[in-house]
Amino acid sequence: MDMNAYLSMFIDESNDHLQSLNENLLRLENEPEDLSIVQVIFRSAHTLKGMSATMGFEDLASLTHEMENVLDLVRNSKLKMDNFIFDTLFKGLDALESMVQDIVGGGTGKADVTAIVQALQSIVKGDYSKPAESAGAAGNTAAGGGSGGLDEFQTSIMQQSMESGHNVYHIQVTVREDCVLKAARAYMVFDVLERGGEVIKSEPSVEQLEQEKFDREFIVFYISQLSAEELQTQIQTVSEIESASVTLLDAESLSLLAKPSLPASPQPQEIEASAEAVGQVAAARSQSAATAAPAAVSRTIRVDIDRLDTLMNLFSELLIDRVRLEQLAGEIRRNDLIETVEHMARVSGDLQNIVLKLRMVPVDSVFNRFPRMVRDLAKSLDKKIDLVIAGAETELDRTVIDEIGDPLVHLIRNSLDHGIEQVADRTAAGKPETGTVHLRAYHSGNHVFIEIEDDGKGINRDTVLKIAIKNGVIAPEQADSMSDEEVYMLLFAAGFSTADKISDISGRGVGLDVVKSKISSLGGHVSVTSTLGKGTRFSIQLPLTLSIISAMLIKLGSEKYAVPLSSIVETAIIKRESIRNIHGNRMIEFRGAIIPILSLSRILESPDFSEDQEEESEVVIIRKGEKWAAVIVDDFIGQSEIVLKSLGNYLTGIEAVSGATILGDGQVALIIDPNALIK
Known part of the structure; x- marks a missing residue:
C-alpha cells in the first residue's frame, strides 16, 4: 500500500490529537481528580499510537505507547498525578510535536527520546520520587519523603543547580528540648528557607514533620544563592531553634549522598483498598456516562484551501452577473423574468452565506495554543501568570488565521517576559502576586480586533525616547512634540533596539518591527497604549478579508x-x-x-x-x-x-x-x- 497517499491526512489528524492532548492535560492539571478527562486523553493517545504504527513511524508510536501506559494506570486509579508526571507527559507531547513537524518537512519522524521514555517507564514502575504534598507554605517545594539519601531525580536537580552557579546545602536543624510545638517551628524554618531558595528534600519527610513524627532534629537539602552564614543567621531567627548546621556541598559529596533509585514505598493496605474502591466507582460513573451520552460521530471532511479560493472566485463572478441581471430585469419589466431573477437572488444569497462560512475559522484555532505556552513560560520565569481568553469564537478568514499566529506568540511572550513583574516586585507595588494577561478578540465593522493586555509595569516614555534618539530612530528636536501613542509606536521601528537590549522599559521593542510588518502585510495595523506601573495593551486591527x-x-x-x-x-x-x-x-x-x-x-x-x-x-x-x-x-x-x-x-x-x-x-x-x- 502507498502510504504517501495518506500522509496529508495523518499530519492533519496528528496535529488535532496533539492539540487535544495539550488542552486536556492543562485541564487535568487544574482538576487532577477528574478521571473523565483522563479517559479523553487516553483515547487521543491511543488513536495517535495506532495511526503512527500504521504509517510506519515507529519512534512516534513507541513514545506514545509509553505515555499510554502511564495514562492507563491513572485512569484505573492505580497512579495519582503529580507535578513530575505532568512535566514528563508535557515533555513527551513536545517531542511528539517535533517528530510530526519533522514529518511535515519531509523527514522520517525519528528522534532520540530515550530520556523521556526512561522517565515514563520509571513512573510506571513506581521507580521515581514523588513530590511531597503541601505543608502549608513550605510543602509545595519540598520534594520526596523518607530517609536514606537522595534519589537520581533529586541528585540530577542539585547537580544542574551547581552547574548553573547556585549553592547546594545540607542543613541540619535542632529544636530545643523544651519546644512545645515542634511542627510549627519546622514550618517556620521552611517558610524562611523558601524566601531565598528551594527545598529539594527533607528527612524526615514533610508529612512526618507535620505530624511531629521526629525527635529534635531534621535535615534539609536546599538550593540557594545565599551564603552559608546568611542562611544560618536567618534560620536561628526562628524561636526555639537550638542550632542550625549549614554545610555547602560539592559534586563529590553530593555523589556520596546519592542512592540507587528504589521503588516508591508501598502504600498501606487500607489505602490500596480505598484506591481500588475509588477506581471502581469512577469506572462505573464513566460507563454510565458513556451509556447516557454516546460520543458524537464526526461528520466533517477536510478541503484544500485552494479549492475554497477557486469556489469563492467563481461565486464572485456569479454575483456580479446576478446584479447585472437584476438591473436588466428592472429595465425590461417582464414579470416572469423578474420572478426568475428574484428566485435566483434568494438561492444565490443562501449559497453566498454557505461559501462565506466555509472560509471562516474561529480564532480559537490560534488562541488554543497559548495556555500551554503561558504555563511553560511562567514556570521557567518563576512568575505567577493567568491567561484570560475572551472572544475565541470570533471568526476570521482562513488566510488571515494562518498568518496571525506568529505575531501573537511574539506579543504574548513579550508581555509575560518583560511586562509582568516578578512576584516580589508585584507585592512591593501593591499588586496581586499573580499577573494577568488578557487575550481578547471582537468584531468591529468589517474588521476584527485582537488585543493583548497585561497588568504589568507599563512602558516608560522617557526611556523609550532616550533609546530612540540614541539609536537614531528620531531626532532630539522631535521628542517634545510627540504624543504618548507616537512614542510607544517607536517600539515598532526597525532600528529601535538593535544596539542594546532594552531592560528598563519592559524589554519591549526587541523584534516588534517584525510583528508590525507581518500585520501590515495582512492589511491590518497595530497600536499601543500604556500606563506606567499599571500595564500595556497592544491592539491589532485585521480585515475580515471577506470576498x-x-x-x-x-x-x-x-x-x-x-x-x-x-x-x-x-x-x-x-x-x-x-x-x-x-x-x-x-x-x-x-x-x-x-x-x-x-x-x-x-x-x-x-x-x-x-x-x-x-x-x-x-x-x-x-x-x-x-x-x-x-x-x-x-x-x-x-x-x-x-x-x-x-x-x-x-x-x-x-x-x-x-x-x-x-x-x-x-x-x-x-x-x-x-x-x-x-x-
Missing part, C-alpha cells in the same frame, strides 16, 4: 462608492446650520451626543461635488468601537451585495479606501474604510 460583503452604495458627484453595512449605524439628513465649530473641528449633535462630522469629498478630493452649495446634506453615521462619526455624502443609491477586490500592488496605502468592487453595470466603485475615517 463578499453587504454595503451601502453612495454617490459623490459622478463617482460611486461603497460603505460596508456592518459599520453603518444609520443614515440621516442634516441642515447646514446644525453644524457647529468646536476648537477648529466640525461637530453635530446626534442622539444626545456631540460627534465629529467628516467631508468625504474633501478626504477623497472629489472634484465635482461641493457640499458647501447644499442647504441640507445626507450623512452616514459610522461607528468604530465606542467612537462615532458622521460622513457627508452626495446621495444614497441603495444597499447591495458587493464583491471585494484588491487594488493591487500599485495602489497601496490610499487613505480611507480598503478596496474596490465591480457594480452590475460594469462600473468600478471604491470601498470606503470607516475605521480609517474615524482614526
Whole structure:
C-alpha cells in the first residue's frame, strides 16, 4: 500500500490529537481528580499510537505507547498525578510535536527520546520520587519523603543547580528540648528557607514533620544563592531553634549522598483498598456516562484551501452577473423574468452565506495554543501568570488565521517576559502576586480586533525616547512634540533596539518591527497604549478579508462608492446650520451626543461635488468601537451585495479606501474604510 497517499491526512489528524492532548492535560492539571478527562486523553493517545504504527513511524508510536501506559494506570486509579508526571507527559507531547513537524518537512519522524521514555517507564514502575504534598507554605517545594539519601531525580536537580552557579546545602536543624510545638517551628524554618531558595528534600519527610513524627532534629537539602552564614543567621531567627548546621556541598559529596533509585514505598493496605474502591466507582460513573451520552460521530471532511479560493472566485463572478441581471430585469419589466431573477437572488444569497462560512475559522484555532505556552513560560520565569481568553469564537478568514499566529506568540511572550513583574516586585507595588494577561478578540465593522493586555509595569516614555534618539530612530528636536501613542509606536521601528537590549522599559521593542510588518502585510495595523506601573495593551486591527460583503452604495458627484453595512449605524439628513465649530473641528449633535462630522469629498478630493452649495446634506453615521462619526455624502443609491477586490500592488496605502468592487453595470466603485475615517 502507498502510504504517501495518506500522509496529508495523518499530519492533519496528528496535529488535532496533539492539540487535544495539550488542552486536556492543562485541564487535568487544574482538576487532577477528574478521571473523565483522563479517559479523553487516553483515547487521543491511543488513536495517535495506532495511526503512527500504521504509517510506519515507529519512534512516534513507541513514545506514545509509553505515555499510554502511564495514562492507563491513572485512569484505573492505580497512579495519582503529580507535578513530575505532568512535566514528563508535557515533555513527551513536545517531542511528539517535533517528530510530526519533522514529518511535515519531509523527514522520517525519528528522534532520540530515550530520556523521556526512561522517565515514563520509571513512573510506571513506581521507580521515581514523588513530590511531597503541601505543608502549608513550605510543602509545595519540598520534594520526596523518607530517609536514606537522595534519589537520581533529586541528585540530577542539585547537580544542574551547581552547574548553573547556585549553592547546594545540607542543613541540619535542632529544636530545643523544651519546644512545645515542634511542627510549627519546622514550618517556620521552611517558610524562611523558601524566601531565598528551594527545598529539594527533607528527612524526615514533610508529612512526618507535620505530624511531629521526629525527635529534635531534621535535615534539609536546599538550593540557594545565599551564603552559608546568611542562611544560618536567618534560620536561628526562628524561636526555639537550638542550632542550625549549614554545610555547602560539592559534586563529590553530593555523589556520596546519592542512592540507587528504589521503588516508591508501598502504600498501606487500607489505602490500596480505598484506591481500588475509588477506581471502581469512577469506572462505573464513566460507563454510565458513556451509556447516557454516546460520543458524537464526526461528520466533517477536510478541503484544500485552494479549492475554497477557486469556489469563492467563481461565486464572485456569479454575483456580479446576478446584479447585472437584476438591473436588466428592472429595465425590461417582464414579470416572469423578474420572478426568475428574484428566485435566483434568494438561492444565490443562501449559497453566498454557505461559501462565506466555509472560509471562516474561529480564532480559537490560534488562541488554543497559548495556555500551554503561558504555563511553560511562567514556570521557567518563576512568575505567577493567568491567561484570560475572551472572544475565541470570533471568526476570521482562513488566510488571515494562518498568518496571525506568529505575531501573537511574539506579543504574548513579550508581555509575560518583560511586562509582568516578578512576584516580589508585584507585592512591593501593591499588586496581586499573580499577573494577568488578557487575550481578547471582537468584531468591529468589517474588521476584527485582537488585543493583548497585561497588568504589568507599563512602558516608560522617557526611556523609550532616550533609546530612540540614541539609536537614531528620531531626532532630539522631535521628542517634545510627540504624543504618548507616537512614542510607544517607536517600539515598532526597525532600528529601535538593535544596539542594546532594552531592560528598563519592559524589554519591549526587541523584534516588534517584525510583528508590525507581518500585520501590515495582512492589511491590518497595530497600536499601543500604556500606563506606567499599571500595564500595556497592544491592539491589532485585521480585515475580515471577506470576498463578499453587504454595503451601502453612495454617490459623490459622478463617482460611486461603497460603505460596508456592518459599520453603518444609520443614515440621516442634516441642515447646514446644525453644524457647529468646536476648537477648529466640525461637530453635530446626534442622539444626545456631540460627534465629529467628516467631508468625504474633501478626504477623497472629489472634484465635482461641493457640499458647501447644499442647504441640507445626507450623512452616514459610522461607528468604530465606542467612537462615532458622521460622513457627508452626495446621495444614497441603495444597499447591495458587493464583491471585494484588491487594488493591487500599485495602489497601496490610499487613505480611507480598503478596496474596490465591480457594480452590475460594469462600473468600478471604491470601498470606503470607516475605521480609517474615524482614526
